[in-house]
Amino acid sequence: xxxxxxxxxxxxxxxxxxxxxxxxxEGSTYVAVGIALVGVGLTLGxxxxxxxxGFRTQGDLAANPTGFPDPFMWxxxxxxxxxPLFWRQLLNSTLVAVATTAGVVxxxxxxxxxxxxxxxxxxxxxxxxxxxxxxxxxxxxxxxxYLLLRDMGISGLWGLVIPQIAFGLPVTIIILRxxxxxxxxxxxxxxxxxxxxxxxFFWRMLLPLARPAMVTVGVLAFIGSWNAYLLPLLLLTxxxxxxxxxxxxxxxxxxxxxxxxxxxxxxxLAMLPALAFFLLMERRIVDGLTGAVKx
Amino acid sequence: MTALEASGRSAAPAVDAEASAAGSRPVxxxxxxxxxxxxxxxxxxxxxxxxAMVLFLTFVVYPVVSAARFSLYKWNGVSxxxxxxxxxLENYARALFGGTDPATQQAFxxxxxxxFWEALSHNFAIIFLSxxxxxxxxxxxxxxxxxxxxxxxxxxxxxxxxYVLSEVIAGTMWLIIFDPNGIATQLMRGIGLDMxxxxxxxxxxxxxxxxxxxxxxxxxxxxIILFLAGLSGVSEDLQEAAAIDGASWWQIQWRINIPxxxxxxxxxxxxxxxxxxxxxxxxxxxxxxxxxxxxxxxxSYMMEIGFFRSDWGYGSAIAVIMFFLSFVIALAxxxxxxxxxxxxxxxxx
Numbered sequence: 001x002x003x004x005x006x007x008x009x010x011x012x013x014x015x016x017x018x019x020x021x022x023x024x025x026e027g028s029t030y031v032a033v034g035i036a037l038v039g040v041g042l043t044l045g046x047x048x049x050x051x052x053x054g055f056r057t058q059g060d061l062a063a064n065p066t067g068f069p070d071p072f073m074w075x076x077x078x079x080x081x082x083x084p085l086f087w088r089q090l091l092n093s094t095l096v097a098v099a100t101t102a103g104v105v106x107x108x109x110x111x112x113x114x115x116x117x118x119x120x121x122x123x124x125x126x127x128x129x130x131x132x133x134x135x136x137x138x139x140x141x142x143x144x145x146y147l148l149l150r151d152m153g154i155s156g157l158w159g160l161v162i163p164q165i166a167f168g169l170p171v172t173i174i175i176l177r178x179x180x181x182x183x184x185x186x187x188x189x190x191x192x193x194x195x196x197x198x199x200x201f202f203w204r205m206l207l208p209l210a211r212p213a214m215v216t217v218g219v220l221a222f223i224g225s226w227n228a229y230l231l232p233l234l235l236l237t238x239x240x241x242x243x244x245x246x247x248x249x250x251x252x253x254x255x256x257x258x259x260x261x262x263x264x265x266x267x268x269l270a271m272l273p274a275l276a277f278f279l280l281m282e283r284r285i286v287d288g289l290t291g292a293v294k295x
Numbered sequence: 296m297t298a299l300e301a302s303g304r305s306a307a308p309a310v311d312a313e314a315s316a317a318g319s320r321p322v323x324x325x326x327x328x329x330x331x332x333x334x335x336x337x338x339x340x341x342x343x344x345x346x347a348m349v350l351f352l353t354f355v356v357y358p359v360v361s362a363a364r365f366s367l368y369k370w371n372g373v374s375x376x377x378x379x380x381x382x383x384l385e386n387y388a389r390a391l392f393g394g395t396d397p398a399t400q401q402a403f404x405x406x407x408x409x410x411f412w413e414a415l416s417h418n419f420a421i422i423f424l425s426x427x428x429x430x431x432x433x434x435x436x437x438x439x440x441x442x443x444x445x446x447x448x449x450x451x452x453x454x455x456x457x458y459v460l461s462e463v464i465a466g467t468m469w470l471i472i473f474d475p476n477g478i479a480t481q482l483m484r485g486i487g488l489d490m491x492x493x494x495x496x497x498x499x500x501x502x503x504x505x506x507x508x509x510x511x512x513x514x515x516x517x518x519i520i521l522f523l524a525g526l527s528g529v530s531e532d533l534q535e536a537a538a539i540d541g542a543s544w545w546q547i548q549w550r551i552n553i554p555x556x557x558x559x560x561x562x563x564x565x566x567x568x569x570x571x572x573x574x575x576x577x578x579x580x581x582x583x584x585x586x587x588x589x590x591x592x593x594x595s596y597m598m599e600i601g602f603f604r605s606d607w608g609y610g611s612a613i614a615v616i617m618f619f620l621s622f623v624i625a626l627a628x629x630x631x632x633x634x635x636x637x638x639x640x641x642x643x644x
Contacts, residue, residue, distance in 0.1 A: 141362060230598075
């Protein structure tokens with residue numbers, strides 16, 4: 001009850017409080033809160049179990065998996081964090097994601113610019129060529145791609161970055177093109193009158209104005225790269241210090257199959273950067289996804 | 296690179312330039328000035344589009360075309376491709392109908408065709424279940440949460456969080472939870488039940504459902520968030536008008552909210568279908584599609600065959616089939632279901 005009145009009073013005091021919220025039947029607050037609790041529990045429960053599991057001893061996990069860790073042990077986390085392996089993989093993942101994002105955003109914006117604001121013969125054809133990329137998932141191309149990279153001598157992290165940029169371009173161009181096209185025509189005319197070239201216009205006017213859309217596609221590219229598994233699985237074989245985090249987790253799991261609590265600690269740590277990034281960028285991610293969906 | 300450079304260097308742009316430069320003036324040879332401006336314009340276009348085009352053609356289009364080519368050969372991926380044996384559509388025939396071993400005349404349906412169809416049936420089961428299970432859940436949750444209450448923002452963030460986790464890390468987490476001696480088994484025993492006979496993942500029937508549960512955990516949040524975003528765009532005037540006319544909460548949902556977020560639902564379904572066909576990471580992390588392929592997908596089967604059993608020709612044929620499948624489904628979906636949504640294109644954001 002108090003929840004309901006509180007919500008209403010904030011609604012009434014806010015700017016859009018005049019939306020006469022009380023008029024529209026909203027369903028019961030109790031049902032909504034109940035569903036919310038169930039949803040939050042089902043989502044967070046497994047994650048909390050995993051994180052807590054990292055603080056357990058192996059025996060505690062077997063005897064008492066539902067209770068609080070007893071004894072509460074920092075050893076697993078400390079063992080992982082005090083050795084370079086986890087940090088190396090974190091660094092690898094970060095480098096790959098940052099390079100991929102930079103490449104996707106830079107090359108994608110560059111390509112979208114003429115496609116949005118020049119008129120030239122073959123423009124639609126070029127755009128269609130890029131959009132066909134949506135039809136080609138990495139899975140279809142991955143075996144030949146592996147050979148191509150091997151033949152070109154591209155290995156290690158660059159072997160991830162370059163194809164990931166290529167596969168990220170279609171969706172980037174598709175999102176950016178209408179955005180760039182929607183900027184007013186007068187911008188260019190004014191800039192050209194001031195003697196700025198088209199390339200100057202791109203750097204000095206377009207890039208700053210396109211920032212919101214670039215952040216959106218950048219966030220999507222970053223998440224995609226951060227979570228990538230298929231390419232690393234094929235390319236980063238052998239030395240675990242050269243791996244990215246997702247592959248690192250499965251490798252760690254394979255090598256420590258007896259030490260479940262250790263795997264739990266490692267998996268929890270690997271999860272945290274993504275969750276932190278998500279909390280920071282939640283608005284952007286949701287906007288990006290809904291924007292991409294609404295097109 | 297080819298398409299762009301060809302158009303950039305051929306005579307076509309000059310013609311184009313003359314046409315545009317001519318404008319209102321009588322048709323005369325383009326002056327030196329306009330020709331230079333046109334050349335400059337094409338150079339700029341090449342400069343801007345070039346890098347993206349080169350990357351795209353080299354690392355996306357070429358490998359896809361190669362996959363189509365490999366699929367016509369018998370090749371182990373190690374020897375020289377020039378030594379590979381051309382076998383036409385044999386790889387496709389094996390996947391679809393089985394076939395016989397040319398040397399021993401032995402039928403190997405069970406080795407090729409059967410696992411392929413099993414994997415394919417899992418993909419389609421996931422598509423069907425996404426619509427039959429995930430959609431109603433997501434819709435019900437989104438409609439219920441589409442009101443003001445304390446903790447709403449927090450709830451939305453939490454419910455969406457699994458979506459940003461990598462499938463691999465989430466999969467590893469669930470492997471531990473569904474360990475035969477893990478917490479899931481203990482919880483089941485706590486309520487007087489037991490884990491499925493063969494184990495959570497190994498059981499021939501329940502293995503698939505365990506994986507579907509995990510996929511739902513990972514992806515239902517995306518649907519909820521998309522639907523909530525759609526609901527926030529539904530005009531309050533409409534709901535209010537209905538309320539004044541005496542419509543109940545249920546009637547407003549059925550008659551106004553659900554129909555109006557129809558486009559969002561249809562796009563979500565589209566993404567879900569395509570994602571289900573290409574599902575790989577999660578299934579692979581969970582014991583490579585199951586110890587006996589209980590929940591294999593076409594993508595995991597392709598990797599198993601192509602990379603880990605070194606039958607690249609056959610693996611590539613499966614990749615091509617997968618591509619055709621998503622292509623045909625995507626086209627059919629766009630032509631039938633999405634067409635009406637696109638009849639009135641929304642403004643660019």
